[in-house]
Amino acid sequence: MTGSKAEGLKAYEGRLAPMALLVLLAVLALALASGHLYSVRQSRDWVDHSYRVIDATRGLFSLVQDVEAGERGYMATNDARFLDNYDASRAQIPASEAHLRDLVRDNADQTARVRAVEDLVDKRVAVAERRVELARSGRMDLARTVQFGEGQAAMGALRGEIQGVIDAENALLAQRARRAASVDLTGYLVGLLLAGSAIAGLGILTVSVSGANRRLRHEVGEREAAEGALRESEARYRAVFRTTADLLYVLDVTPDGRYVMAEVNPAYERAVGASLAQLRGLDVEVLAGEARGAQLVRHLDAVCAVDHPLFSRDHVFLPQGERIWESLLTAVRGADGKVERIVGSSRDVTDRERAQEQMRRGQRLEAIGQLTGGIAHDFNNLLQVIRGNLELISSQVGEGPSAPRVRNALHAAERAAQLTRQLLAFARRQPLEPRVIHLGRLIGDMTEILRRTLGERMQVETRIAEDLWNTSADPAQVESAVLNLAINARDAMADGGRLTIALENTSVAAGGDGELERGDYVLISVSDTGCGMDKETLKRVFEPFFTTKGAEKGTGLGLSMVYGFVKQSRGHVQMFSAPGEGATVKIYLPRSLEAVEEASEAPAGALHGSSEVILVVEDDDMVRASAVGILREHGYTCIHAPNGAAALNMLESGARIDLLFTDVxxxxxxxxxxxxxxxxxxxxxxxxxxxxxYAEDAIVHDGRVDEGVQLLSKPYDRETLARRISAMLKAARPVVLVVEDDPLVRMAAVDMVEALGFTPLQAGDAPSAMEILRRKQPVDVLFTDIGLPGVRGTELAQQARAMRPELKVIFASGYGDSEDLDDGLDASHLRKPYEQDQLAEALTSAVH
Structure with a gap:
């Protein structure tokens, strides 16, 4: 029994040892697996914690950036929509700060960094709140200047502190990753040791380790995904930095005090037309050029001498031309306090400055226009009273002792009227009466006048293109503009010289002068060989009242009038000059595809009426009395009314009126x-x-007299008034075309037609009459002899009716050939010789 027990005990002990080993291995494996699992979970928790800290930090910085963007957008555009995101982000900042503090409360170093971040955040938000509050209260100018630069300085410091928090978390993350790797390695070695001790234990441990490894791979995958998300976030941040429209650059400061280009963003590369590879390592003094290099170095020295950003406004000369940059430069110091680099941000404000300058010019022009329009009407009424009464007095005093004084007063009134016209021209408020003209003919007709005006010491040369286009403009204003330019050229050539007037066709393509629209133009170039002018004078040459002629030698409105007239005619004017090289003025007037309008001829003979009745409507008593006096002096019968309602009553009462003369x-x-x-x-x-x-809105729109409107601007002289009245009365009369081959008979017929109050035209045969009709001249009645040479009167009437179906026809014959009349013509017939009353009856019947 003892042996059996001993063997049994040995067998038990043999079984006990493996069992103990297995138990030990199991315990060790379990302990190892449990420890490993705990370590992995702890590592995962710390990884999650680090990323939560990083995300919270970035989120807080993003909110501050939104506040800054909203503030800047509102400052730049005054658009309240920028404040929506500003207010929302500002409201989220306290909660974001509290969340970040809660995340780092177990880390004293990170807590200190977060506290510094909060201080900078609060400082930047306070600056934004102060500027937005000022802007909202209407003090935008103060808002743009108050605490200028403090917000950007706070943002620069905040970026550094934010990066410090993120770097610290990344360092903790790396440390914890190494610790997790060490735990993994230890578990693996222990597993190998246990596997070598016992196959069974190895199997159990292998199963345990395999499960742990699967979990570890899952955790590592999660960590790699988080790191990928971090890299993607950093890439987006860098992309935003690289795509900003501002010009960003970094200058390295060398130990010997030189400033060298180190880094630029793509916007800077596009602006200067050079790549980073071309710019890196270049000394900025050499890069700026000899003219500006020393000045730029002095400014950079000033940046290094202070602890805050410095603002500058510079004119930069680039391949595409001169540009204006507004820049902020900040020095970056190392641990020893020495400046290691300078970070700069510039913005191209050239287009903004040009737009603001154009707006200021437009505001000045508008102010002058409003002032001119406000006083022009009353001032011209006063001048009309003065001038009208002086002309009435002039006709009474004759050449007596008072005649010179009256003439002097009339001359002064004309100068005052001219001054008002020039102001209205500059303000683009003069009433233009444009028509289609050929500038070559107009300038050609002016040549002799220019030679007499400029004197013998001046050579006048004209160059007119053979295929010159037509243009639409007010011919009187074109003549006035050219004459003004010629007189200015004469004054610039005190010792004589040459004036050249050239006319040519030109086309402006897209991308031309910013103030000149695309299209076809007729170009008038007026050049002289005078003293020229410098750049500063050239900039002001079109300003009203600016003159270089000295006191009492000019009003300074000549070129201003030219500028206003051309702009009002939808054209453009430029001046080119340099000291000692003369000057050239170029006027662009739009091309017209229509045919030239023939100018109406001034009425021939005396400018007196023959009892025609003129209705004068004028609210100013003195102006009305002056106009009525002038018209009555010229033989017209006048009735007058102080306003439109009274005038309408006269018309409705049946009073005879031949012409209405009314104030606007x-x-x-x-x-x-x-x-x-x-x-x-x-x-x-x-x-x-x-x-x-001044009639800007009633009958004048966009500076042009409405179609079909006849306007006489105040103040007018009596001859001009009489001429316009006579011309309009004549134009209103029915036109009778008298066709008669016998000159004496034709002359007598024309005299009778005119005496009866009709406007006569005359022709000696049928071809001449048809030529008049083809010219589209107004003709109401064809009064023709039947027995014309070649084409008979009846055939002429048929051809005329085919061209103008509404034409009335009266035949005259002394041979009793009325049977030859074509009944289809519906014509009247007079037998020669006829009396004036017979002709009157026939004409009256034809036109009514």
Whole structure:
């Protein structure tokens, strides 16, 4: 029994040892697996914690950036929509700060860093709140300057502190990753040791380790995914930095005090037209050039001498031309306090400056225009009273002792009127009467006048292109502009010289002068060989009242008038000059594809009426009395009214009226246009002549007199008034074309037609008459002899009716050949010799 027990005990002990080993291995394996699992979970928790800290830090910085972006957007555009994101982000910052503090509360170093971050965040937000509060209260100018640079300095420091928090978390993350790797290695070695001790234990441990490894791989995958997300986030941040529109650059400061280009962003490369590879390592003094290098180095020295950013505004000369940059430069110091580099941010504000300058010029022009328009009407009314009464007095005093004084007063009134016209021209508010003209003919007709005006010491040369296009412009204003330029050129050539006027066709393509629209133009170039002018004078040459002629030698409005007239005509004007090289003025007037309009001829003979009745409508008593006096002096019968309503009553009462002469600006419910419309409804064909000292909105729109409107600007002289009245009365008369081959008979017929109040045209045969009709001249009645040479009168009437079906026909014959008349013509017939009353009856019947 003892042996059996001993063997049994040995066998038990043999089984006990493996069992103990297995138990020990199991315990060790379990302990190892448990420890490993705990380590992995702890490592995973710390990884998650680090990424939460990093994400919270980035989120806080993103909110601050949103606050800064909203503030800057609002400052730049005054658009309140930028404040929506600003307010929302500012409201989230306290909660984001609290969350970040909670995450790092177990780390004293990180807690200190986060506290520094919070201080900088609060400082940047306070700056934004202060500037936005000022802007919201309407003090935008103060808002843009208050605490200037403090916000950017705070953001620069904040970026550094943010990066410090992120770097510290990344360092902790790396340390914890190494610790997890060490635990993994230890577990693996222990597993190998246990596997070598016992196959069974190895199997058990292998199973345990295999499960742990699977879990570890899962954790490592999660960590790698988190690191990938971190890299993607950093890439997005760098992409935003590289795509900013601001010009960013870094200058290295060498030990010997030189400043060398180190880094630039793509926006800087595009601006200067050079790549980073071309710029890196270049000394900025050499890069800036000899003219500006020393000045730039002095500014960089000043940046290094202070602890805050310095602002500068510079004119930079680049391949595409001169540009204006606004820059902020900040020195970056090392641990020893020495400046290691300078970080700069620049913004190209050239387009903004040009837009602001154009806006200022437009505001000045608008102010002058409003001032001019406000006083022009009343001032011209006063001048009209003065001038009208002086002319009435002039006709009474004759050449007596007072005649020179009257002439001097008239001359002064004309100068005052010219001054007002020039102001209106510059302000683009003069009433233009454009028509299609050929500038070559107009300038050609002016050549002799220019030679007489400029004197014998001046050579006048004209160069006119043979295929010159037509243009649409007010011919009187074109003549005035060219004459003004010629007189300026004469004054610039005190010792004589050459004036060259060249006309040519030109086309402006897309991308041309910014103030000149694309299209075809007729170009007038006026050049002289005078003293020229410098750049500063050239900049101001079109300003009103600016003159280089000295006191009492000019008003300074000549070139201003040219500028305003050209702009009002939808053209463009440029001046080129240099000291000692003369000057050239180029005027671009838009091309017209229409045919040239023939100018109406001034009425021949005396400018006196023959009892025609003129209705004068004028609210100013003195102006009305002056106009009535002038018209009565010229033989017209006048009735007058102080406003449109009174004038309309006269028309409705049946009073005879041959022409309506009305002021544009009048009080009362009946406007001048209403009066004219009602008058022409009551008296079809009644001619209407408007007058005004300033009529911007009533009959003048966009500086042009409305189609079909006749305007006489105040102040006018009596001859001009009489000429316009006579011309309009003549144009309103029915036109009779007298066709007669016998000159004496034709002359007698023409005299009778004119004496009866009709406008006569005359022709000696049928071809001449057809030529008049083909020219589209107004003709109401064809009064023709039947027995014409070649083509008989009846054939002429048939051809004329085919061209103008509405034409009335009267035949005259002394041979009793009325049987030859074509009944289809519906014509009247007079037998020679006829009396004036017979002709009157026939003409009256034809036109009514």
């Amino acid at each position: 600006v009048m009080p009362g419910p009946v406007t001048c246009r209403d009066l004219a419309r009602e008058a022409q409804a009551l008296r079809p064909g009644l001619p209407v002549l408007y007058t005004s000292g």
